[in-house]
Amino acid sequence: MSSTPLSLKSSPASGGLARHWRWAALALLTAAACAAPFQLAPFRVFQLTMVLVYAMALLGLNLLVGHAGQISLGHGCFFALGSYAAAIMMDRWDVPYLLTLPAAMAVTFVLGFALGVPTLRLRGLYLALVTMTIAIFLVPLLKRFGSLTGGSMGLTLAHPEPPAWTGLARDQWLYLLALAIAAACGLVAWSLLRSRVGRALHALRDNESAAEVMGVRLARYKTLAFAWSAMFAGAAGAVNTWVIAFVSPDSFTVNLSIMLLAGIVVGGLGSTAGPLLGGAFVMFVPTFSQGLNEAAPNVVFGVLIIAVMYLAPTGLAGLAGRAGRFAAHIQRKK
Template structure:
């Protein structure tokens, strides 16, 4: 291992390791629907679409430093955009995805205006109000949204040439969209927009002095976040085939925020871990206690945050760093030959303080 690192260099070794890890993860992800049962494939599909929504929320909260409790409303907007297009206009499934993304991006731009003057708890309260009043509004627009009964649409069906089952095809399509969304989020964070968001999160005054336009980037943060949520909502309509106002209450927004915090803020892998937490932990809580699953869910969140204060992504990073330090310490010691101990003559005992020098005349009694 030490020879490989010396030959390739640290940077190339890291790139090679990242590439091999990505290929292994892609192989496992593509092969998953052919190994698990249909219900388990459905759960994995939900994890992927929740990861898209959390990736957008991570841009706003984790990297932008702004609090939002209305992310579920953008999720609902994307879901209803796809459902209305499929039910009222008989559109193709793939045609609903760009429309939902563009519509939620514009909605996020308009909603980002209050973010210019509000921050902290005041901004969180405004975003929460958006998530609270949207479900009653959807019930009022019965000619378009179907009211309280919602809309039932056809699920995305596999083509005949694929030879895949419905759940397998749905999983692979959602996996492809999720991969593109996460790659887009990664590139955004490495661009000027991402650096501006990080500067705004750390110190707005210093960022403004350096030339960062606060109004532009705060609004864009909401727009990008809403776009990712709209894409996730569109995928939700494809997978479930049914939307109703009660499916998008304000509890969804709080659950998404809790999932992001548990997964890890400002982490590229946090949305995936948080999405798995959002999907699987409520079902585990339901199995533990049918009477009070919410209590079990809350206790599990507290336990996770106690063990990993920076989220599950931070816990994995700390474990990886500890293993790297351990390998770094043991690798040089393993290749080093022990040196023989030096053989030196024993040092002579120091003369006492009152000893007479050699050749000195004998002392008399007066001395």
């Protein structure tokens, strides 16, 4: 006979109820997200669009760090490459902006795979330092090829205009476009993690030696984790170019990579909601703290990271999950 108290056992009915609540919450969140651009001022719509852009980039970083266990301090590099790939195609070759998205994703996927190969024997701090070095070298490299990238002045583009048949304003169109692309990226990541690939990445994260004994091909999945992560960052970079309509090397310093890593740690590594919460953190914390002092964003970032790691080691998503389980436990007691 089991010694587990009856009150602590989960039943199929309670599991089904929890799933219903999750689907209801997802439907409510989707409805609110779709209605947001029609209820908010254009600047707030722009801010929410940038939250979605950062969430796409953090989706890739979450796949690499949270699920594959590979630390990267150079994720902003792929974000920048996706941005420049879209900007160069739009500015130099007059490519329609929607076609720059798959091209940016393909370019960053290949480059991410190429980066994954020489880092196969690195892990932990050494891997972080190598990826950070790549991010540091990117800015002078972009300035070096000024004839293509615009050099220090960058490239100024025209904002994409919505199709006439939509009847939407520009900010509404870009927001809904970013929302659709972010949802598609999230669906792809969810499908990957629920497949054999996801199980292999989790085995790699938990114990590389044990994963190799179980038949997981470490080299293959490490390089693919870098490639997929870079691909999502490239998609975010392309959408970022559409929204900002400007790219410059100084916008993609190593601080961006550090900020993205901080965002996914605060949002919740390995969680479903972590990238979205991290995107909001990356977008709104500097905005609200900039008015206090020029150095305030860095200070606030540090303080919030320490606070989250102390109060919620699994990030804001883990804190929300614990609050939900506590509320469900109280409800069952009643």
